[in-house]
Ligand SMILES: NC(=O)c1ccc[n+]([C@@H]2O[C@H](COP(=O)([O-])OP(=O)(O)OC[C@H]3O[C@@H](n4cnc5c(N)ncnc54)[C@H](O)[C@@H]3O)[C@@H](O)[C@H]2O)c1
Ligand SMILES: [Zn+2]
């Protein structure tokens with residue numbers, strides 16, 4: 152089968168690989184119909200993710216059709232259409248029983264990282280009963296690809312951790328796919344203001360179309376001042392960090408109002424400064440989270456009911472044999488205006 156393989160920092164190729172086989176009774180093999188590329192795949196290609204060894208098939212998002220199942224799988228059988236979660240969960244360990252699937256002792260984020268992923272014709276999914284979701288009849292499968300990772304990530308790590316609530320004020324720093332997913336799902340709660348901050352005017356324009364009440368290009372270093380002006384001098388109740396660099400975490404510390412939350416989503420590769428000398432008295436909270444995907448069934452219903460239109464995040468389409476071109480397009484988002492690229496296998 153064809154598969155996109157990470158061959159070491161800066162090196163990837165479309166290779167011919169053997170079709171994956173059932174290895175454990177809980178496994179399923181899924182034939183991929185649609186997959187996509189995540190910002191995290193670009194992190195891997197830069198060599199930022201040491202758990203991902205050269206030779207690994209990348210990808211942790213997608214939908215497909217069950218090809219075969221192990222003897223222990225009871226919820227799915229060959230022919231079922233399924234949504235693949237980026238997080239594998241056994242459903243039984245202490246972390247899974249607490250709904251913290253991201254820290255499952257025999258799962259978590261392993262797909263396209265510690266085991267072969269979804270940017271291929273077939274993928275092996277461990278703990279299939281609790282890591283796959285049935286696709287409802289008539290569902291828009293393009294939209295569901297956005298449910299493997301980005302919608303639960305924006306919602307759980309940003310909106311839920313940020314305690315977004317009716318009438319509250321929210322700033323989302325980073326208007327990439329994850330920041331936009333937080334923007335779409337924050338609107339479930341009718342906050343009064345949602346301010347999107349980025350360096351890229353095109354992405355800010357998209358944010359306006361997706362429901363941002365204000366957008367700020369932070370290139371001039373005046374974003375904190377502008378947010379204060381929009382919020383009666385207070386700052387925001389929820390400052391959601393969706394970039395993953397020291398400057399944006401710093402900005403969130405400047406934006407948060409007394410009693411507010413800094414909800415970090417970004418994957419950080421460098422240490423950041425924490426200004427407790429200023430924040431100790433401000434009654435704030437700081438949260439971090441690796442997406443658990445525990446809200447996937449709920450988000451699936453909202454997509455099905457057309458409460459959010461996740462297909463708006465898809466900007467480009469490719470076939471699996473064009474995946475190198477898809478990486479080029481996704482990797483140069485400032486020029487190509489790419490958000491999510493959909494790859495059909
Ligand atoms: N916590 C989790 O479980 C989880 C899951 C998935 C992704 N992530 C992380 O979420 C982050 C966002 O993901 P994405 O796919 O949207 O990334 P992305 O790179 O597509 O988007 C980031 C955005 O930040 C903007 N930006 C960069 N530097 C900036 C700065 N100094 N000030 C303001 N804006 C700036 C960019 O223009 C871009 O629009 C990444 O760090 C990703 O790895 C975390
Ligand atoms: Zn991802």
Ligand SMILES: [Zn+2]
Nearest residue numbers: 241244247255
């Ligand atoms: Zn578990």
